[in-house]
Structures are given as C-alpha cells and as structure tokens.
Amino acid sequence: MELLQDETANKDWQNNGVSAESLCQHFSVRRNTISAYLNELCKGGQAIKINSRPVLFWDRKQLEERYEIKLTDHEYASLKDLTAQLENPKKxxxxxxxxxxxxxxxxxxxxxxxxxxxxxxxxPVLITGSTGTGKSxxxxxxxxxxxxxxxxAEGSNFVHLNCASMPIIRNYLPAIYLAIVREHLLELVKIVKDYLMRQMVGCCFWMKSIA
Structure with missing residues (x-):
C-alpha cells in the first residue's frame, strides 16, 4: 500500500502506475496473490484501477486530495477517462x-x-419551519x-431524535422550557448523552414540533 501511495504522490503520476507485475518483482510474490490484493483495495475504495495493458493501479486518496474532488468510481476503462474526471469533475x-x-x-x-x-x-445548527416544510x-x-x-467520517451515524415520541423528553419539556426543575434537566441530559454515546453519533438531528 505504501508503494502505491508513493507512486501516486509522484508529480508525474500518470507515468507511474503500479502493475501487478511490478509488485511481483518488487516483493517476490506470486502474481495472482498480488492481483487479488490490488483488486481488494479497489473494492474497498482505497485504490483506482485502469483496465489497460497492463492493468494499472493508483492510490485513490492521494488523487482525491491532489485534485480536491471525490471520484465516483474505482475502475476506469482508460487513463484518459480517469484524467478527464480528475481535471473536469462534475462538482x-x-x-x-x-x-x-x-x-x-x-x-x-x-x-x-x-x-x-x-x-x-x-x-450547532437550528433549522426552523412549519410542519412539512422539509426540515428533516x-x-x-x-x-x-x-x-x-x-x-x-465515512460511516458516521445520522441519529434522528423525535422528541415528541420520546416519553422521557416529552414529560420533561415543560420543565426544560421554564427552567424550573434543574434535576430533571440533568437527568435528561444524562439519558440522552448515554444514548448518543452508544450510537457513536456523527450527526444528531433533534426534532420538536411546537403547537
């Protein structure tokens, strides 16, 4: 993987694609083993594959960071197709x-x-609007x-908390709004915090409809 990253980081990266054959010679490993490994990197979104002769590979993250885009595919018919998307991305x-x-x-x-x-x-962001206007x-x-x-991060959770459907929150909302029962608010915060920690939240959306 490091060799793939180093070759892709090269300024003249188009002429430094990594092939299964070159890796076989470098590591003294059978070609089918190297090919299987490279294809797994592609499927996992870590490498880009060009179906040329020979088949060539580059590090995906290096290319995306250099051109500041997100590639839509992990496999391309030609280097020309890959270069075209890198230089003229559909933003x-x-x-x-x-x-x-x-x-x-x-x-x-x-x-x-x-x-x-x-x-x-x-x-933090507050999105306001009437019911049905598309806040969620x-x-x-x-x-x-x-x-x-x-x-x-990729795979971060989007947690949608509907306050109206959560009794513990619904029951304490008057206290929260009026700031009367401080211990109830602390209990609520603890309950929600524990829940969010279990969810390993990436983004949390609180929804509360006010009549």
Whole structure:
C-alpha cells in the first residue's frame, strides 16, 4: 500500500502506475496473490484501477486530495477517462437536490456550509419551519454534505431524535422550557448523552414540533 501511495504522490503520476507485475518483482510474490490484493483495495475504495495493458493501479486518496474532488468510481476503462474526471469533475453538492438551493434557500444553505466548516467540530445548527416544510430532509442533506467534505467520517451515524415520541423528553419539556426543575434537566441530559454515546453519533438531528 505504501508503494502505491508513493507512486501516486509522484508529480508525474500518470507515468507511474503500479502493475501487478511490478509488485511481483518488487516483493517476490506470486502474481495472482498480488492481483487479488490490488483488486481488494479497489473494492474497498482505497485504490483506482485502469483496465489497460497492463492493468494499472493508483492510490485513490492521494488523487482525491491532489485534485480536491471525490471520484465516483474505482475502475476506469482508460487513463484518459480517469484524467478527464480528475481535471473536469462534475462538482455536484448534496444540496443541489434541495429545491430552492440556488434561490430562496441559497443563503441558509451557505450558512449551513459555513457552520459545518467552522474550525474545531463545527457549529450547532437550528433549522426552523412549519410542519412539512422539509426540515428533516434538509438535516439529512446537511449530514451527507458533512460526510462528503470530510467533516464527518465515512460511516458516521445520522441519529434522528423525535422528541415528541420520546416519553422521557416529552414529560420533561415543560420543565426544560421554564427552567424550573434543574434535576430533571440533568437527568435528561444524562439519558440522552448515554444514548448518543452508544450510537457513536456523527450527526444528531433533534426534532420538536411546537403547537
């Protein structure tokens, strides 16, 4: 894997693709063993494969970081196809699917992006709106944006907590809003904290409908 990364990090990476044959000679290992290993790296999203003669491989992360894009495939018909995507990527943001992303919701979405990229762990976000206006949908899109940009790790959870359906929260909401029963609030925080720790949260969306 290190050899693959080193060759991809080379400035002239197009002429430094790694083949199964070159690795066989380098490590003195059978070709079918090396080929199986390289193909596993591709399937696992760690390597890029070009179906040329010979078949060539590059480190995926190195290419994505160099060109600041996210490749859509792990296997390409030719080096030309890979280079074309690297140099002319289709820059599609998860927010592009949101109606109004280039209109009425442009400013709110830009604020969401700014919150996600805030130094440290980002900023908490409050999404408000009437029932049925798409708050939950926007929260999920925001989560996907954070994953795509690397603010959250791949596989991070999106935890949707519907306060209205959780008795422990519903029962204590009046106390929370009025700040009367402090011990109840602390108990609630502990319960939710324990739950979130078990979920290994990446992004948590709290939903509360107020009549």
């Amino acid at each position: 599609i943001s998860p927010f592009d699917v949101v109606i109004g992303s280039q209109g009425s919701l442009y400013t709110p979405i830009e604020r969401l992006k700014a919150a996600a990229g805030y130094p440290g762990t980002g900023l 949908f926007l929260a999920k899109v925001f989560y996907q944006y954070c994953v795509d940009k690397g603010f959250l």
